[in-house]
Amino acid sequence: MSIDKIAQSLGVEMSDSYREQMMEKERWLKLADAPFLYRHYKVNYDGNIYISQQCIADRNALLFDQFQYEAEEAQVNTDTWCVGVWVKVRAIINGKEHSVRQYGVHAISKLRGDAKPGGDAMEQAIKSAVSDGMKKCSSWLGIAAHIYRGEVISIRANRNKEGQPQSKFYLQNLKKFGLSEYEYKYGIPVLPDSFKSFYEKMDWTDGIFYSDVFGYKENREDERIPSEKMEKKTEKAQERGEVESSAFINDMQANYLRGLIHDFNENAQEADIVQAIIAYLVKHKVDVVQEAEEMGRRFTTVEALPSAHFTSVHRYFKQLRRARLENTEEKSA
Structure with missing residues (x-):
């Protein structure tokens, strides 16, 4: 977010010299936090995204x-x-x-x-x-800060003690994108759609983005619908007024939440996931059913979750998945 826009929104006046100083910092931070090649994003044993030390050192050498x-x-x-x-x-x-x-x-x-x-x-x-x-x-200091903001996520393999992947979602996406299980042993990195424009300008063609994973319709089991087609479909839907207000989470976010649950409970139905969200938010004194109704929707599907609660529910589901998978491993030991 531009510091100039922040200052204008807050009614804070900045001198020309101070504005230029802040803009110089913004320009530097944009360079520091620029995306890397897709192959440089890795998933470690715990399922977390990382970039090799050498890639970080190369970026440091360029900018420091x-x-x-x-x-x-x-x-x-x-x-x-x-x-x-x-x-x-x-x-x-x-x-x-x-x-x-x-x-x-x-x-x-x-x-x-x-x-x-x-x-x-x-x-x-x-x-x-x-x-x-x-x-x-x-x-x-700004280098690859998007990693620690959690913007790049992983589809975890969730391997058991014998080294076998337990996540069907992981196996499905290995096949879908033609990836090597050896190369993506612990998981598949998924980039935010905000990186697409940068990748296109850099002529990088190997990225896998949120919409590629969570925002597609399967016509055939092995067919991948390019991200560009999904963007055009979304634009047309917006023109027809078919896209809901941003007050609610979008399809991509809803499918991501479903995927977290299906990683450890593939039989979970839509109603089960909705009830899990309701129960979690009730503990935090949030009546999400009433809130959704006041906003014009019935909370009977994951897409009806008000967007204000996505971050907290997302974190809860990740913790729930981790706990359930660890419990499963202990029982099988």
Whole structure:
């Protein structure tokens, strides 16, 4: 969001020199937070999106006048076999020095049946923890901040202890997009549609976007409807007045919420998901049924969820999925 628009909305006057200074910062932050090539987005063991340290270092080298880091002594938690280390980054941006300190963490790999990991695994985990801390520091300075805002999501494989994927949604999308299970072992990155324009201008053709995954109609099992077609359909629907007000979540968001539930309960019906949302919001003293009715819709489908509650419901469903999958693994152990 433009600082100039924010100032105008708040009725704050800015001098020409101060406005130019703020616009310079905005321009720099846009460059820092520019999307990466699709193949640079990865999904880790926990299902979280990350970008390799080398890609972040390359972006740092392009945009920082100077860059250096310091890592404190690593701390090892032998109960969870996890390494933590504080990392401090100093960077000069447009002639001004900035300093950020963040905590990097990484799990230590050990062979099944071993009481503790080997020395090489410990050393690698420390390096990875330092790398994690450096990437977090870079994000605080603006580099790839969209990763930590959660704009890029993943379709998780949810592998069991035998290494077999448990998510049918993951397997369906591997087939749909012709992806290698080896290359996308822990999940498939999904980019926000706001990245499309940038990808087109860069002539990058390999992106998978929200609307590709959640906003399509299957005519054939293996058919992918391009994002451009979905955009045109949406525009035509808007012209005919068929698209609901943004006061409610859209089809893409609704399908995403359904997907979170179906990851661990493929038999969940629409009514079950609606009831889960109602129960969650009631605990937070929100009568979503009445709220939806006052806004002109009956809350009988996920699409009738007022958009103001999407973020909280989305977070709740992610936590619910994680808890249910962990419980399933414990029972099968």
